[in-house]
Amino acid sequence: MLKKRIIPCLDIKNGRTVKGINFVGIRDAGDPIELAKQYVAHGADELVFLDITATVEKRKTLVELVTHIAEEINIPFTVGGGINTIEDVSSVIKAGADKVSVNSSAVKNPELITQIAKRFGSQCCVVAIDTKFMDGEWFVFVHGGRTATPIKTLDWVKKVEALGAGEILLTSMNNDGTKAGFALDITEEVSKSINIPVIASGGAGTKAHFKTLFETTHASAGLAASIFHYGEIPIPELKDYLKNENIAIRWT
Amino acid sequence: MIAIIKYNAGNIRSVQNALNRLGYESIITDDKTEILNASKVIFPGVGEASSAMQYLEEKGLDDVIRSIKKPMLGICLGLQLMCEYSEEGNTQCLGIFNTQVKKFPPKEKVPHIGWNNFTEVKSALFKDIKVTDDMYYVHSYYAENNPQSIATCDYILPFATAMQHDNFYATQFHPEKSADVGTQLLKNFLEL
Numbered sequence: 553m554l555k556k557r558i559i560p561c562l563d564i565k566n567g568r569t570v571k572g573i574n575f576v577g578i579r580d581a582g583d584p585i586e587l588a589k590q591y592v593a594h595g596a597d598e599l600v601f602l603d604i605t606a607t608v609e610k611r612k613t614l615v616e617l618v619t620h621i622a623e624e625i626n627i628p629f630t631v632g633g634g635i636n637t638i639e640d641v642s643s644v645i646k647a648g649a650d651k652v653s654v655n656s657s658a659v660k661n662p663e664l665i666t667q668i669a670k671r672f673g674s675q676c677c678v679v680a681i682d683t684k685f686m687d688g689e690w691f692v693f694v695h696g697g698r699t700a701t702p703i704k705t706l707d708w709v710k711k712v713e714a715l716g717a718g719e720i721l722l723t724s725m726n727n728d729g730t731k732a733g734f735a736l737d738i739t740e741e742v743s744k745s746i747n748i749p750v751i752a753s754g755g756a757g758t759k760a761h762f763k764t765l766f767e768t769t770h771a772s773a774g775l776a777a778s779i780f781h782y783g784e785i786p787i788p789e790l791k792d793y794l795k796n797e798n799i800a801i802r803w804t
Numbered sequence: 805m806i807a808i809i810k811y812n813a814g815n816i817r818s819v820q821n822a823l824n825r826l827g828y829e830s831i832i833t834d835d836k837t838e839i840l841n842a843s844k845v846i847f848p849g850v851g852e853a854s855s856a857m858q859y860l861e862e863k864g865l866d867d868v869i870r871s872i873k874k875p876m877l878g879i880c881l882g883l884q885l886m887c888e889y890s891e892e893g894n895t896q897c898l899g900i901f902n903t904q905v906k907k908f909p910p911k912e913k914v915p916h917i918g919w920n921n922f923t924e925v926k927s928a929l930f931k932d933i934k935v936t937d938d939m940y941y942v943h944s945y946y947a948e949n950n951p952q953s954i955a956t957c958d959y960i961l962p963f964a965t966a967m968q969h970d971n972f973y974a975t976q977f978h979p980e981k982s983a984d985v986g987t988q989l990l991k992n993f994l995e996l
Contacts, residue, residue: 554912554959555919555938592983597919623821628940628981648817650850650942650981673851675915675942676815718915718942749913772913802919802938804983 555802556766556794557597557773558787559751560780562587564603564633567613569781582781584617585624591780592625594787595804599625600653600721600775603633604696611640615647622648630678632721638667645672653678653721656694659701659708662715669716678751679712680721681705683738690738697725705738706745713746720746721775723753731757734765734774743770751775759785759793766799806830806994807842809869812859813849813881822980822990836868844994845872848980849881850942853905854893856885869898875996878974883967884945886974892945901967901974903950908960915944916959920977927954927968931992937985939965939977947976 562584563570569582588599601621603614611634618631631644632653641652658665658679668677682693683705690705709720722742724735734752743750749772752765756776765774779785794801808819810832823830823846830846831838839845847869849856860866869876869886878886885897890905897905908914919938946963949956955966957976965976973993979986 553920554916557918622818623824626822626825626981626987627983628942628978645815646817648815648821650815650818670852674944675850675917719917747910747914749915749917770913772918 553800555597555800556771557751558595558762558790558801559598559600559773559775560591560596560787561600561602561753561775561777562781563777564601564614564617565605567617570604585620587781588621588625588629591787592627595791595802596627596787597802598627598773599629601629601631602653603631611643615643618644618647618649632678632680636664638664638671641668641672645676651676651678651719653680655680655682658712659692659694659703662711665712665715665717669718674716674718677717678719678721679717680723681708682723682725684725685735685738693725706741709742709746713748717748719749719751721751721753724755727755728753730755731779733757733761734771736765736768739765739771740769749773759790762790762794763797763799766794805842806844806846807839808832808846808848809839809865810834811849811856811863811865813851813856815850816848818978818980819846819848819879822987823994826987826991826994828994834863834865836864839868840872842874844874844996845876847876847878847882847886847974849879849885851881852893853881853884853890853897853945854895856881857895857897860885866898870900873971875971875973875993877993878972879980880943880976880978883947883974883976886967886972887947890945900972901947901950901952901969903948903952903964903967905945905947907945911960915942916946917942919982920957920959922965923956923958923962925955925966927966928996929966929968929973929989929992930955932988933985933992939975939979939982939986939989941977943976
């Protein structure tokens with residue numbers, strides 16, 4: 553049976569791990585490689601590295617970091633943040649990343665999704681979407697959630713699937729940083745409207761939030777940062793709990 | 805020396821990293837002599853079947869692969885290219901395994917991404933690996949079950965997740981990305 557995945561997300565700035573709370577108020581907390589190895593040892597199913605300072609001059613640093621991560625860890629990982637061109641994609645894939653995630657750049661240039669799918673395969677193209685509920689609708693936001701767009705989330709996910717995306721990483725801005733649980737409604741609506749896997753993100757605060765996510769939606773994975781990052785919920789404890797609750801998870 | 809076949813497929817370096825962690829030296833190469841002189845060959849790959857096959861044919865690597873006598877392990881796209889035919893890009897493949905590669909029907913999420921266990925495992929390749937162990941998958945096409953299957957997995961339907969014919973081995977999952985269990989499988993292959 554295919555297992556539900558637990559994915560820690562590591563925000564990277566200047567080669568160090570950070571986590572934004574509601575996209576602002578960043579705290580510095582650790583060496584990404586050491587943290588990644590610890591997550592692997594604890595049973596994380598996959599890792600996401602999000603470079604939040606991915607400017608042109610930082611690109612080389614990121615590629616070096618990706619190279620080191622790939623040398624050290626034996627589970628899949630995704631790299632995102634400032635991936636704007638097919639050349640950016642190529643450099644991190646060649647350095648050893650399994651997937652890239654594109655967000656604002658895909659909204660600006662949807663053709664990028666098709667380019668990635670054609671050159672490297674759909675499986676390595678994760679489309680990350682920051683979504684916010686406003687006036688009765690879920691909309692797509694870009695630039696780290698700072699800029700609204702008129703694009704409806706349900707329209708966008710269908711479009712990116714057709715363009716060749718292999719997976720959706722859906723972050724609810726209404727839930728992110730609240731620790732009040734995942735946005736179950738939009739996660740399920742998105743998951744039902746497309747046939748590619750959906751990773752739910754934003755709002756995880758308790759072990760029960762993951763259980764509810766997997767029991768009430770078709771999400772393939774749950775992603776979180778701070779609860780893992782600051783040891784609030786150790787991954788082995790979360791997996792132990794989910795196993796006892798009869799959720800299909802990988803047991804190591 | 806282990807040879808990792810270099811072609812236009814993604815993420816070949818992950819395999820080399822995994823071999824390094826196990827203490828094995830390897831070269832990433834498309835040179836016929838280096839491939840045929842290697843003690844083991846790994847044929848990895850993430851990518852698209854028709855463009856990969858076209859590249860192999862242009863470089864003459866299709867005939868090189870068929871003539872390998874030492875143990876060879878195909879991974880993911882590598883497995884699919886070792887079959888007779890793939891629906892992906894309507895591609896005639898290497899014909900090492902007598903089976904076809906088809907697209908998953910969209911009854912569940914496709915691609916099949918994530919960790920999945922086995923319905924059956926046999927062969928020395930799976931020494932110390934249990935049917936309940938999970939390996940990491942990422943694929944939209946699968947090889948039909950057949951007498952050369954040495955492991956099966958169930959997603960939407962039962963499919964051949966590992967095959968063997970003479971010195972040729974292949975896995976649909978990525979042992980190089982499957983944590984300690986995957987490392988065990990690579991170790992088993994290297995010790996064949």
